[in-house]
Amino acid sequence: MAEPLVEAPLLEARGLIKRFGGIVATDNLSLAVEPGEIHAVIGPNGAGKTTLIAQLSGELRSDAGTIRFAGEDVTDLPVYDRSRRGLARSFQITSVFRAFTALENVALALQAHDSHSFRFWKDASRDPALVEPARRMLEQVGLGARAEIAAAELAHGEQRQLEIAMALATGPRMLLLDEPMAGMGRDEAVRMTAFLRTLKQSETILLIEHDMDVVFALADRITVLVYGRAIASGTPAEIRVNQEVRQAYLGEDEHA
Template sequence: MADPILAIDELVKNFGALKATDHVSLDLRPGEIHALIGPNGAGKTTLISQIAGTQRPDAGRISFDGRDIGALSVAQRARLGLGRTFQVSSLAPEFSALRNVMLAVQAVSGSSFRFFKPVMRDPSLMEPAMAALERAGLAERAHVAVAELSHGERRQVEIAIALAMKSKAFLLDEPMAGMGPEGSSRLTGFLDGLREEAPILLVEHDMNAVFALADRISVLVYGRVIATGTVDEIRADPEVRRAYLGDEA
């Protein structure tokens, strides 16, 4: 088995008496989609935030691409190749979709401390950004301000940004949220191919998508991983059925 690109070891995060992350260990291997499921409030987003660096764990280790990233800032982790999308779209609202993606291209293609060359006349920024938007299916709306885009379209911008970052691993926090059934099925097909490029840690409530995509599933309940396994193993797990899946599976 290939070495995991992302490994989380005994991660702990408490908010007062609430154990948001309770000794969580999991990993992400090359070429796979590892889905993280669980009821609301299970600590999925908190876990993603700790991996991305927006929150600091109280204890535990996170290593990425062979190095401990626990002490690194959000920006440093992103530059190492951790591409995150947000559960609630988090974009620069006054900028167009294209300029949002160009910012990601700019971040990977060298310094942001360049003061004179206009970005809107820089094909080395615009072309990759446009290509990413095209792959995310939003090329026609590239010049529309994000504030004027629909909820689903903003999700597509988030995906395009993650693509443009040339990430070595994707952390996708509910990418299907707010998308219509058609959008979800299109995105499912897209993510299916994306795993070849870089593995995906996928937080998702859409069980059809999860069962269709995931190579492995971890189930998070009250901050603890109660089970990790293949789709069939998770479907059959009695504890998971009781805690989360109910009749759905």
């Protein structure tokens, strides 16, 4: 069967390996994320999902393998360089700047991608180039009314939204979302799912998520990780019927 010509993957990891002492956290893992898709990575606890995100974002150096992003080899680039090229991430544990207001948080994220910050004179809190888009961004994620509230005083779900607003503010070509629903209540999770669905129209996303309902509702493709190895990769429908996946992972989960 003739395959239609597809664009090159936006993010492509090949043969990634990461060892911590004797433990192989990422074991010869390959993964490709196509532009415009939501690619979910699932796997039982300890499968190496967060390690993978850390390798892709550049926090962890891989022992072997290559990572290409937007056609460039980024394997040896530091975190901030990958971020500047458009690879943004959110954190599993909310890590907004707690003493800053929601607006200041987003303004700081915008500032990161607005040339350099060796600017010592002008008051950043009155800089329309930062404040105006920051406000718009907060409106977009539904935090418009909370702009002046310190991040520490936002509800947990709001902090998660802020976290994503900050990732978006960097004008990314791709988002790495590490369990965006972690610790959320049912209602908050439903709202976040709806929000991610709207994001899907404009962003390419690599999503790590525990909540199977969310993953199967959102993902275009799913990669299943077990002990640092990708045991399967395919559409939700394919993953649902994959025997190996059922044995290794979904078997223990009533949802599936």
